[in-house]
Amino acid sequence: MKIIFFGTPLIALPYLDFLHKNENIVASISQPDKPKGRGQKIEEVPVKSFCKEKNFPIFQPANLKEPSFLSEISNLKAEIGMVVAYGKIIPKELINIFPLGLFNIHFSLLPHLRGAAPIQWALLLGDRVSGVTIFQIGESLDTGHILAQKKIEIEEKDDAISLEKKLIPLGIQLLEEALAALKKGTPETKVQTGAITLAPCLKKENYKIHWEKSSIEISRQVRALIHNGAYCNLPNGKILKILKADPIFPAIEGDEALPGAMTSFERGKGFIVKCGIGSLRILELKEEGKKAQDAWSFLQGARLKINEKFF
Known part of the structure; x- marks a missing residue:
C-alpha cells in the first residue's frame, strides 16, 4: 500500500520514521522553509531534512491547489495519505486523490480540542486526560469520522514536553493498528460525539503571565508553554521567561x-x-539575552528586593 506523508515539525518525525521503516512511503509533503531567528535565515523544516537524508521525494508547495502539484501527487498512485502536524488545511482537490482516504493523527480525544495546539490547551485548561485520535480528513477542521482513538492520564507535573513524549509512542501504536485495518479492508469508523472544544494557534498574549490569576492557573500556563516560555517583565522591563514553577x-x-x-x-x-x-515558587527561568538557569542562581545576580514586583 503506497502512502504519502504530510508533516512539518519535529513532532512529525517519529511517525515519518516509522512509516519509512515499515511501509511503502512514496513521498512527503511539508510546508515551505521559513526564515528563523534574529537573522531571519531560511531554515529547512525538520521533515525536509529527514527526507533529504533518506533520499525520497519531498514536496513543499506554497499552494496546495496548484494544478501541476496535484498532477504530480496523483501520478504517484498512493492509496492513502497520513498527516501529522502539517500545519495547513488540506483542500478537497488534494483529499480526493487518495482512494482509501486521507487521515490525520491528532493529539487529543476529538471532538475535544480541535485545532493546532491540543497539547498546550489540554494543559492550560487543566485536563486530567489526553490521548490520540486518528480520523479521516474532510473539508472542515478536525471533524471527520474517527478511525482509532486511545487515551492516557495527564499527571500533575506533566508539561508540554513530557506529554508529547507520552503521546508520540501511543500514536505510533495506534497508527500501526489503523494501517493493519486499512490493509485488511476492515476499518471501522465512528462519528465524533461529545462536547466540541477548540485548541487554536497560540498568540503572544497567551504567553504573558498575569499575576492577578491564581497560582494554579499560572503553573498550568508555565507547563503548557515550556517550549517558548510563559513570560513576565522584571522591574527593569526586561523579559523573564518562567520555565519551571x-x-x-x-x-x-x-x-x-x-x-x-x-x-x-x-x-x-x-x-x-x-x-x-x-x-x-519559581524554580527555573531565562532572563532576556541570557541562558536558562535555576532561579536561585538568577537571584544572586539580580539583586531583587522583597516586595519588588514583576509585571
Whole structure:
C-alpha cells in the first residue's frame, strides 16, 4: 500500500520514521522553509531534512491547489495519505486523490480540542486526560469520522514536553493498528460525539503571565508553554521567561503583598511570587539575552528586593 506523508515539525518525525521503516512511503509533503531567528535565515523544516537524508521525494508547495502539484501527487498512485502536524488545511482537490482516504493523527480525544495546539490547551485548561485520535480528513477542521482513538492520564507535573513524549509512542501504536485495518479492508469508523472544544494557534498574549490569576492557573500556563516560555517583565522591563514553577495554594505568607511581588526566597531553590490566589515558587527561568538557569542562581545576580514586583 503506497502512502504519502504530510508533516512539518519535529513532532512529525517519529511517525515519518516509522512509516519509512515499515511501509511503502512514496513521498512527503511539508510546508515551505521559513526564515528563523534574529537573522531571519531560511531554515529547512525538520521533515525536509529527514527526507533529504533518506533520499525520497519531498514536496513543499506554497499552494496546495496548484494544478501541476496535484498532477504530480496523483501520478504517484498512493492509496492513502497520513498527516501529522502539517500545519495547513488540506483542500478537497488534494483529499480526493487518495482512494482509501486521507487521515490525520491528532493529539487529543476529538471532538475535544480541535485545532493546532491540543497539547498546550489540554494543559492550560487543566485536563486530567489526553490521548490520540486518528480520523479521516474532510473539508472542515478536525471533524471527520474517527478511525482509532486511545487515551492516557495527564499527571500533575506533566508539561508540554513530557506529554508529547507520552503521546508520540501511543500514536505510533495506534497508527500501526489503523494501517493493519486499512490493509485488511476492515476499518471501522465512528462519528465524533461529545462536547466540541477548540485548541487554536497560540498568540503572544497567551504567553504573558498575569499575576492577578491564581497560582494554579499560572503553573498550568508555565507547563503548557515550556517550549517558548510563559513570560513576565522584571522591574527593569526586561523579559523573564518562567520555565519551571510550583503553585503554593493557599499562599503561606505575604498576604498583604500585591500580585506579582516577590514575597520571599528559599535558599538554594528559588523565590516566591504572590499571585491573585496563592503564590508561585519559581524554580527555573531565562532572563532576556541570557541562558536558562535555576532561579536561585538568577537571584544572586539580580539583586531583587522583597516586595519588588514583576509585571
